[in-house]
Amino acid sequence: MDADAPPLLAVRDLTIALPVGGRMVTIVDSVSFTLGAREILGIVGESGSGKSMTALALMGLIDAPGARITGSARFKGRELVGLPQRAFRTLRGREIAMIFQDPMTAFTPVYTVGWQIDEQIRAHGRVTRKDARVRTIRLLGDMGVPDPARVADRYPHQLSGGLRQRAMIAMALSCNPSLLIADEPTTALDVTVQAQILDLLRRLRREYGSSVLLITHDMGVVAETCDRTMVLYSGTIAERGPTGAVFARPGHPYTAALLDSIPPLHGARPARLPSIPGSPPAPADRPAGCPFAPRCGYAHDACAVRPPLLPRGVQDIACVLPAEGRDLPARCVSA
Amino acid sequence: MAMAVLRRLGQTLFVLFGISVLVFLVFFATPGADPTARIAGRNASPQTIARVRVEYGFDRPLPVQYVRMMEKLFVTRDLTSYVNRGELVVPEVFQAAPVTVSLVTGAALIWVLASVAMGTLAAALRGTWVDRGLMMLGLVGISIPVFWLGQVANLLTQSRYHDSWLFSWVPGLGYVPFTQDPLGWFRALVIPWVTLAVLFVGIYSRVLRADLVAVRGEDFMRTARAKGLSPARVLLFHGLRTSMMTFVSLFGLDFAQLVGGGALLTEVVFGLQGVGRLTYQALGNLDLPLIMATVMYSAVFVVIANAVVDMLYLLLDPRVRDGRA
Numbered sequence: 001m002d003a004d005a006p007p008l009l010a011v012r013d014l015t016i017a018l019p020v021g022g023r024m025v026t027i028v029d030s031v032s033f034t035l036g037a038r039e040i041l042g043i044v045g046e047s048g049s050g051k052s053m054t055a056l057a058l059m060g061l062i063d064a065p066g067a068r069i070t071g072s073a074r075f076k077g078r079e080l081v082g083l084p085q086r087a088f089r090t091l092r093g094r095e096i097a098m099i100f101q102d103p104m105t106a107f108t109p110v111y112t113v114g115w116q117i118d119e120q121i122r123a124h125g126r127v128t129r130k131d132a133r134v135r136t137i138r139l140l141g142d143m144g145v146p147d148p149a150r151v152a153d154r155y156p157h158q159l160s161g162g163l164r165q166r167a168m169i170a171m172a173l174s175c176n177p178s179l180l181i182a183d184e185p186t187t188a189l190d191v192t193v194q195a196q197i198l199d200l201l202r203r204l205r206r207e208y209g210s211s212v213l214l215i216t217h218d219m220g221v222v223a224e225t226c227d228r229t230m231v232l233y234s235g236t237i238a239e240r241g242p243t244g245a246v247f248a249r250p251g252h253p254y255t256a257a258l259l260d261s262i263p264p265l266h267g268a269r270p271a272r273l274p275s276i277p278g279s280p281p282a283p284a285d286r287p288a289g290c291p292f293a294p295r296c297g298y299a300h301d302a303c304a305v306r307p308p309l310l311p312r313g314v315q316d317i318a319c320v321l322p323a324e325g326r327d328l329p330a331r332c333v334s335a
Numbered sequence: 336m337a338m339a340v341l342r343r344l345g346q347t348l349f350v351l352f353g354i355s356v357l358v359f360l361v362f363f364a365t366p367g368a369d370p371t372a373r374i375a376g377r378n379a380s381p382q383t384i385a386r387v388r389v390e391y392g393f394d395r396p397l398p399v400q401y402v403r404m405m406e407k408l409f410v411t412r413d414l415t416s417y418v419n420r421g422e423l424v425v426p427e428v429f430q431a432a433p434v435t436v437s438l439v440t441g442a443a444l445i446w447v448l449a450s451v452a453m454g455t456l457a458a459a460l461r462g463t464w465v466d467r468g469l470m471m472l473g474l475v476g477i478s479i480p481v482f483w484l485g486q487v488a489n490l491l492t493q494s495r496y497h498d499s500w501l502f503s504w505v506p507g508l509g510y511v512p513f514t515q516d517p518l519g520w521f522r523a524l525v526i527p528w529v530t531l532a533v534l535f536v537g538i539y540s541r542v543l544r545a546d547l548v549a550v551r552g553e554d555f556m557r558t559a560r561a562k563g564l565s566p567a568r569v570l571l572f573h574g575l576r577t578s579m580m581t582f583v584s585l586f587g588l589d590f591a592q593l594v595g596g597g598a599l600l601t602e603v604v605f606g607l608q609g610v611g612r613l614t615y616q617a618l619g620n621l622d623l624p625l626i627m628a629t630v631m632y633s634a635v636f637v638v639i640a641n642a643v644v645d646m647l648y649l650l651l652d653p654r655v656r657d658g659r660a
Binding site: 085119 | 462555559562564565573577653654657
């Protein structure tokens with residue numbers, strides 16, 4: 001990646017607040033990251049950590065009345081925050097495309113899969129019905145769908161979960177978007193199908209030159225797929241950095257805890273997998289200091305002030321430990 | 336697909352058979368009422384009574400009576416009225432049917448178009464004063480009794496303002512056959528159409544709006560928006576199209592019950608000799624053969640309409656086609 005070129009997507013202090021019961025509750029708090037061309041960035045976090053919200057904001061799909069989005073998100077030099085819906089529409093599907101978690105419910109049940117892909121192609125260019133269908137079939141074939149011409153004429157409920165997700169990805173890629181946002185694309189799938197879909201996502205950047213924003217709660221998926229990783233906790237960034245480094249030397253106790261809860265492939269099998277005690281705070285009652293402090297084994301007085309995101313080697317970590325000279329132990333990486 | 340259609344047809348015939356048996360038992364086999372005496376009329380001679388008894392098979396077991404009755408209804412069609420002696424019942428129903436069908440079809444066209452427009456507009460502008468205004472209007476439509484609305488319409492167009500330029504085109508009450516004078520047919524029916532449609536416009540637009548609002552939260556609607564489609568296309572092609580299911584099943588039932596005689600009040604107010612009015616008269620006179628005929632006619636319509644709705648479902652929803660939903 002050329003270091004001088006401006007990144008494809010530069011998000012700065014993105015903050016999303018929604019009105020809940022009469023007052024504004026911050027769901028995503030000052031999230032910043034960049035995404036280069038042909039890069040795969042993984043956003044990891046538990047449900048409620050704000051990862052999907054971040055994605056929806058980038059798509060301009062947050063339409064809850066009273067939602068307030070501040071900060072900046074520059075996509076190819078164009079500001080997305082505050083962009084009017086009409087302008088967003090030409091970006092959506094053409095420049096930024098999205099795949100959703102559950103491919104069963106993400107297709108309109110009453111149209112064939114091919115019809116729905118044709119629709120997107122025809123929405124963004126003057127393409128005849130016939131040409132659109134030719135492209136649809138080629139895309140489905142590229143996604144590894146066997147007998148794509150027949151699959152195009154099938155209804156969503158007639159396809160398996162894996163085929164449906166492939167069709168979904170084909171639809172997302174139909175207009176050659178520069179950015180693909182994948183929101184938990186493998187969560188609803190079998191493990192074997194999961195691996196195939198991830199493989200497909202990795203291939204995309206080679207064959208289509210797309211950057212991918214992969215949203216997941218699964219550290220295994222991240223390890224397998226992403227160049228860089230960003231760990232979100234409770235709407236804020238806990239840690240971000242190159243995937244290899246984050247997995248080898250997690251700097252934030254939360255990242256370390258997430259990694260600990262993956263069963264090891266080698267060595268002795270633990271009698272019981274470690275888990276993180278407690279549950280993430282609801283957006284409305286996040287603590288003033290470090291949001292992870294109530295669940296953190298390392299919590300001490302310094303945690304009462306929210307730690308800023310500070311660089312530590314190639315990583316950025318929002319924790320006081322590195323500054324105190326108390327790094328977390330390195331891990332042997334099996335992934 | 337063909338199998339599903341055939342199966343549906345079999346069910347339809349079975350239901351019709353069930354209804355006919357039930358109606359027959361209620362009206363002809365209730366203890367204490369001798370149908371022979373009623374058919375023969377007051378002060379009939381014993382010979383006449385005996386003849387009637389043999390003709391209708393009232394001296395034979397019930398199944399034979401039932402078959403005789405069905406034969407008279409559907410095959411020979413020579414069932415005669417108790418009240419207007421010698422008046423054949425089946426042709427009477429067939430004379431009334433076009434009136435009702437004309438009335439209900441026109442009204443249905445109006446209410447479908449109007450409610451789809453209103454419901455969709457309200458859902459698209461959810462929360463605005465347009466939405467609130469339209470839904471309020473719908474509620475008003477539901478609350479107005481159809482006979483009152485009809486009388487008011489008559490009052491305005493038939494007497495008070497009949498001679499003004501606005502309503503001078505309105506013909507007197509009654510039905511004009513389409514085959515005789517299409518324009519006259521239209522003029523005679525347009526006000527009854529609107530009157531009958533008002534209630535249903537109210538119900539349907541509210542139901543459709545609720546469905547459209549509910550469907551907005553579905554994943555596929557988000558996908559459709561993420562594809563970069565225009566809001567109108569998302570609403571019409573993805574939202575409205577999937578919301579049509581409730582609408583269609585509701586429509587099938589309402590349409591059938593109206594054609595089957597449910598438009599009685601409108602028919603009476605506007606002096607239309609339709610099936611509803613015929614049934615009403617038959618019930619008033621306890622004219623058993625006529626009741627039998629109109630109820631069977633109405634049952635046939637309801638059942639056929641249900642079958643048609645099921646066929647439409649097959650067309651509308653591919654999941655039903657595969658028998659999975």
